[in-house]
Amino acid sequence: xxxxxxxxxxxxxxxxxxxxxxxxxxxxxxxxxxxxxxxxxxxxxxxxxxxxxxxxxxxxxxxxxxxxxxxxxxxxxxxxxxxxxxxxxxxxxxxxxxxxxxxxxxxxxxxxxxxxxxxxxxxxxxxxxxxxxxxxxxxxxxxxxxxxxxxxxxxxxxxxxxxxxxxxxxxxxxxxxxxxxxxxxxxxxxxxxxxxxxxxxxxxxxxxxxxxxxxxxxxxxxxxxxxxxxxxxxxxxxxxxxxxxxxxxxxxxxxxxxxxxxxxxxxxxxxxxxxxxxxxxxxxxxxxxxxxxxxxxxxxxxxxxxxxxxxxxxxxxxxxxxxxxxxxxxxxxxxxxxxxxxxxxxxxxxxxxxxxxxxxxxxxxxxxxxxxxxxxxxxxxxxxxxxxxxxxxxxxxxxxxxxxxxxxxxxxxxxxxxxxxxxxxxxxxxxxxxxxxxxxxxxxxxxxxxxxxxxxxxxxxxxxxxxxxxxxxxxxxxxxxxxxxxxxxxxxxxxxxxxxxxxxxxxxxxxxxxxxxxxxxxxxxxxxxxxxxxxxxxxxxxxxxxxxxxxxxxxxxxxxxxxxxxxxxxxxxxxxxxxxxxxxxxxxxxxxxxxxxxxxxxxxxxxxxxxxxxxxxxxxxxxxxxxxxxxxxxxxxxxxxxxxxxxxxxxxxxxxxxxxxxxxxxx
Numbered sequence: 001x002x003x004x005x006x007x008x009x010x011x012x013x014x015x016x017x018x019x020x021x022x023x024x025x026x027x028x029x030x031x032x033x034x035x036x037x038x039x040x041x042x043x044x045x046x047x048x049x050x051x052x053x054x055x056x057x058x059x060x061x062x063x064x065x066x067x068x069x070x071x072x073x074x075x076x077x078x079x080x081x082x083x084x085x086x087x088x089x090x091x092x093x094x095x096x097x098x099x100x101x102x103x104x105x106x107x108x109x110x111x112x113x114x115x116x117x118x119x120x121x122x123x124x125x126x127x128x129x130x131x132x133x134x135x136x137x138x139x140x141x142x143x144x145x146x147x148x149x150x151x152x153x154x155x156x157x158x159x160x161x162x163x164x165x166x167x168x169x170x171x172x173x174x175x176x177x178x179x180x181x182x183x184x185x186x187x188x189x190x191x192x193x194x195x196x197x198x199x200x201x202x203x204x205x206x207x208x209x210x211x212x213x214x215x216x217x218x219x220x221x222x223x224x225x226x227x228x229x230x231x232x233x234x235x236x237x238x239x240x241x242x243x244x245x246x247x248x249x250x251x252x253x254x255x256x257x258x259x260x261x262x263x264x265x266x267x268x269x270x271x272x273x274x275x276x277x278x279x280x281x282x283x284x285x286x287x288x289x290x291x292x293x294x295x296x297x298x299x300x301x302x303x304x305x306x307x308x309x310x311x312x313x314x315x316x317x318x319x320x321x322x323x324x325x326x327x328x329x330x331x332x333x334x335x336x337x338x339x340x341x342x343x344x345x346x347x348x349x350x351x352x353x354x355x356x357x358x359x360x361x362x363x364x365x366x367x368x369x370x371x372x373x374x375x376x377x378x379x380x381x382x383x384x385x386x387x388x389x390x391x392x393x394x395x396x397x398x399x400x401x402x403x404x405x406x407x408x409x410x411x412x413x414x415x416x417x418x419x420x421x422x423x424x425x426x427x428x429x430x431x432x433x434x435x436x437x438x439x440x441x442x443x444x445x446x447x448x449x450x451x452x453x454x455x456x457x458x459x460x461x462x463x464x465x466x467x468x469x470x471x472x473x474x475x476x477x478x479x480x481x482x483x484x485x486x487x488x489x490x491x492x493x494x495x496x497x498x499x500x501x502x503x504x505x506x507x508x509x510x511x512x513x514x515x516x517x518x519x520x521x522x523x524x525x526x527x528x529x530x531x532x533x534x535x536x537x538x539x540x541x542x543x544x545x546x547x548x549x550x551x552x553x554x555x556x557x558x559x560x561x562x563x564x565x566x567x568x569x570x571x572x573x574x575x576x577x578x579x580x581x582x583x584x585x586x587x588x589x590x591x592x593x594x595x596x597x598x599x600x601x602x603x604x605x606x607x608x609x610x611x612x613x614x615x616x617x618x619x620x621x622x623x624x625x626x627x628x629x630x631x632x633x634x635x636x637x638x639x640x641x642x643x644x645x646x647x648x649x650x651x652x653x654x655x656x657x658x659x660x661x662x663x664x665x666x667x
Contacts, residue, residue, distance in 0.1 A: 194519075195515075195518035195519060195521075195522050196519075196522050197519065197522060197523055197526065202515075202516070202519060203519070206486065206490070206516075206519065206520065206523070209352060209354055209486050209489070209490065210482055210483055210486045212354035212355045212357070212358045213349070213354045213482040213483075213485045213486055214478060214479055214482030214483075215358050215482075216345065216354065216357050216358050216361055216482075217478045217481055217482050217485075218478055219358065219361045219362060219365060226365070226368055226369050226372055227243065227247070227368075227372065227386045227389070227390060228240070228243070228244070230372045230373055230376050230377075230386060231243045231376070231383060231386055233376075233377075234376065234382065234383075236323075238319050238320050238322070238323060239323045239382065239383050241320040241323070241324075242320035242321065242322065242323025242324035242325075242327060242383060243323060243324070243327055243383050243386060245310060245313045245314050245320055245324045246310065246323075246324040246325075246327040246328040246331065246387075247327070247331070248313055249309055249310055249312065249313055249328060250302075250328065250331050250332075250334075250335075252312075253298050253302065253309075253335070254335070254338055254339075255439070255443075256294070256298075256436075257290070257291065257294045257339065258435075258436075258439055259431070259432035259433075259435040259436050259439070260287050260290065260291060260339070260342065260343060260346070260428075260432065261342045261343065261345065261346040262346075262435055262488060262580050263287075263427075263428055263431040263432050263435065263580075263585075264283060264284065264287040264343055264346040264347065264350065264428070265346040265347075265349045265350045265485070265488055265489050266350070266431075266488055266489070266492050266580055266581055266583060267283040267350070267427060267428065268280055268283045268284060268346065268347055268349075268350025268351065269349075269350040269351070269352070269488075269489045269490075269492045269493045269581070270492040270493065270495075270496060271283055271350075272350055272351045272352075272493065273492070273493040273494075273495075273496035273498065273508065274496055274498070275498070277409065280347075280350070280351070280410060281409075281410060281411060281412055281415060282415070282420070282424055283347075283350075283428075284343065284347045284405065284410055284411050285411055285412065285415040285416050285418075285420075286420045286424055286425055286428055287343045287346070287347075287428065288339075288340065288343055288411070288416045289416055289417070289418075289419075289420060290425075290428065290429075291336070291339030291340065291343055292336065292339070292416065292417070294339065295335045295336035295339055296336075298332075298335050299332050299333065299335045299336065302328060302329075302332035302335070303329060303332050306325050306328050306329055306332075307321070307325065309328065310324050310325065310328060323382075323383045326383065326384045326387070327383050327384060327386070327387045328387075329387075330384055330387035330388055330391060331387045331390060331391065333391055334390060334391045334394040334395070336398075337391075337394040337395050337397065337398035337399075338394055338398075340398035340401060340402060341394065341397045341398050341401060344357070344360075344398070344401030344402070344404075344405060345357045345401075347405060347410055347411075349485060349488070349489045350489055351410070352489060352490070352493065356404065360397055360400050360401060360404075361397065363396070363400070364393045364394070364396045364397040364400075365393065367392060367393055367396055368389050368390060368392070368393035371388075371389035371392055371393075372385070372386055372389045375388055375389050376389075427583075430585075431583060431585040434585035434586045434588070434589045435580075435585050435588070435589065437589040437593070438585075438588055438589040438592045438593075441589070441592045441593050441596045442592065442596075444596065445596055445599055445600075445622065448599075448600060448603055449466075449603070449615060449619075452603050452607055452615055453466040453612065453615060456607060456611055456612060459550075461548070461550045461551055461554055462554060462611065462612045464548070464551045464554075464555075465551050465552075465554035465555035465558065465612055466555075466558070466612055466615065468542065468543070468551065468555040468559065469555050469558035469559050469561075469562050469612075469616065470562075471542065472535055472539065472542055472559045472562045472563065473562040473565070475531070475535055476527075476528070476531030476532065476534075476535060476566045476569070477569065479527060479531060480524065480527065480528065480531070480566070480569050480570050480573045480574070481573055483520065483523065483524055483527070483570075483573065483574050483577070484573040484574055484576065484577035485577065486520070486577070487517070487520050487574050487577030487578045487580075487581055488577045488580045488581045489581065490516060490520075490581070491513055491516065491517060491577075491578050491581030491582060492581045492582070492583070493508075494508055494509075494512050494513040494516050495508065495509070495510060495513040495581075495582070495639070496508050496509075497509035497510075510639065510640060510644075510645045510648060511645060513640055514640045514645065517578050517634065517640055520574050520578070521571060521574055521575065521634075523570075523574075524570030524571050524573065524574040524575075525567065525570055525571055526570075527570050528566045528567040528568070528569055528570025528571065529566070529567050529570075531566045531570075532563045532564055532565075532566035532567055533563075535559075535562070535563040535566065536560065536563045539556075539559050539560070539563070542559070543555065543556075543559070554611075554612055555612075557613045557616075558612055558613060558615070558616040561613070561616040561617070561619070561620065562616065562619075564620075565619060565620060565623055568620075568623045568624060568627055569623060571627055571630065572623055572626045572627050572630060575627070575629075575630030575631075575633070575634065576588055576591075576626070576630060578630075578633070578634065578638075578640070579591075579630070579633050579638070582633075582638060582639050582640065584633060584638060584639075587629075587633060587637075587638075588629075590629075591625075591626060591628075591629025591630075591632075591633075592626065592629075594625060594629065595622050595623075595625035595626045595629070596622070598621050598622065598625045599618050599619070599621060599622035599625075602614070602617065602618030602621050602622075603615065603618050606618055
């Protein structure tokens with residue numbers, strides 16, 4: 001419409017004359033512009049199509065990222081088959097099979113039939129003992145024999161023979177007598193290994209395994225830390241609370257099957273030391289099968305009943321539920337990839353290759369860190385964007401693990417979905433049940449500590465001081481927990497007695513495993529002492545993280561106690577890792593339960609007298625009782641206790657004598 005000029009007209013009534021002014025329409029001029037309607041908004045773009053296109057773009061980037069990650073992670077030699085489980089011997093045997101098959105082809109066998117026979121023969125290949133799986137601690141030549149033990153109470157003649165045998169190799173006779181005597185030079189030479197670190201070949205091999213494990217423990221928590229950082233940048237405390245609540249529930253649900261990594265790593269390490277490729281495949285595939293079953297139960301529950309699941313940490317009608325529910329619905333799809341990731345990590349630990357998981361974790365966390373700000377802020381997805389970034393990182397990690405495991409012939413895809421027999425599942429389930437009992441006890445301890453610290457005072461000073469002390473306590477915990485995982489994989493590998501195909505020497509056995517355990521325990525003691533001392537030095541800097549003087553004052557003594565306990569933690573963590581490696585899961589659970597009962601008794605009496613310091617005195621009692629359990633296992637009733645090693649040697653000696661008698665009778 002153009003501009004209108006006002007016009008007037010009069011209306012006469014009985015009492016008044018009313019004048020009405022109106023605007024007559026005027027034709028629009030060529031220079032006139034239509035009025036701007038500010039109340040109308042421009043048409044919106046189709047946001048749903050944009051989201052679909054974006055998700056497709058993210059999918060393509062993820063697949064390319066998996067391919068690139070796999071190519072970077074699989075860094076092997078140029079030799080054919082170098083990335084397989086048992087590379088050298090397998091490759092030589094394949095050449096032998098190819099040569100035989102080529103001879104069959106010369107005899108007139110058709111090409112198709114020849115290739116089928118080649119595949120069939122390659123499937124029937126026997127297992128070869130690996131050469132890189134062991135930690136050899138020998139220095140002398142192998143005498144070719146095993147350990148020949150004496151009786152529990154050695155006579156003077158037996159002591160003289162043991163002394164004569166060991167003096168030829170400059171061995172302390174008392175050590176040989178302690179373990180039942182020995183006639184094999186390889187076993188005697190293992191007694192020369194010092195229990196204290198000397199930076200020799202054994203220390204180098206242990207360090208090469210320990211450093212990647214420690215790095216992986218430090219990298220994995222970054223996924224949650226990166227999500228929390230970017231969600232905090234949103235400036236909404238309800239978003240932070242909702243994301244934290246949903247993440248806690250996902251971690252709790254995932255914790256229900258936390259026994260899988262420890263048991264899987266132990267079983268894989270033992271089978272790998274034997275050179276049993278099929279046994280390694282069975283152990284990993286059975287763990288993946290159990291993980292798939294648990295994920296098929298847990299994922300639908302979180303998808304169908306998210307509010308009921310979140311009600312364990314959020315009250316009804318909590319404002320944070322608005323942010324927690326969509327986060328959990330998206331994160332639920334990462335339940336299965338997360339299981340595949342931890343089982344893949346355990347498989348690589350079992351074959352003594354912890355470096356590959358570190359590279360996979362680095363690339364997955366890097367992708368998550370890049371994707372978080374893009375999804376949260378650029379595309380304005382908020383908290384669901386953080387869940388999508390985490391899901392993408394879990395998918396990348398799981399796909400990369402499966403690809404590399406398949407390339408190295410550690411898994412067979414058809415075995416994952418095949419129902420295993422009870423005989424093969426029994427070690428995994430029984431060990432897992434015992435470890436789960438221990439996990440329940442540990443979590444109950446920390447829940448009880450949280451409840452007691454919250455009830456000490458109503459101002460929150462004790463709870464804040466406890467959180468600061470826990471932060472101090474966990475600084476050295478990452479390093480010591482990494483050493484614990486080393487013990488879980490190295491000990492079962494070293495307990496298998498075998499012949500090194502490269503040198504022809506006898507390696508492994510209980511004596512060799514005992515020496516490795518003593519070296520690990522000494523490393524735990526030294527590192528615990530060093531970390532505790534460093535924590536005491538940096539305590540003033542840690543206390544500067546809080547501006548409240550009351551919190552600093554309350555946390556001073558507990559922080560010193562936390563630093564002092566690192567000495568005990570170094571021995572406890574490695575000792576319990578040895579118990580897992582020896583497959584003494586039930587004894588480990590009983591030891592943890594006894595320590596839990598002692599700690600709960602301390603929580604009932606000490607905090608009322610000493611406050612927060614009493615709680616941390618209870619922590620000292622808890623770890624000391626666990627250390628007693630470690631000592632009982634290593635000195636009394638464990639498979640590496642001196643009397644059990646002697647008993648094993650006697651059994652081997654008796655078995656050999658019986659075989660010799662049978663041969664003489666047959667002759």
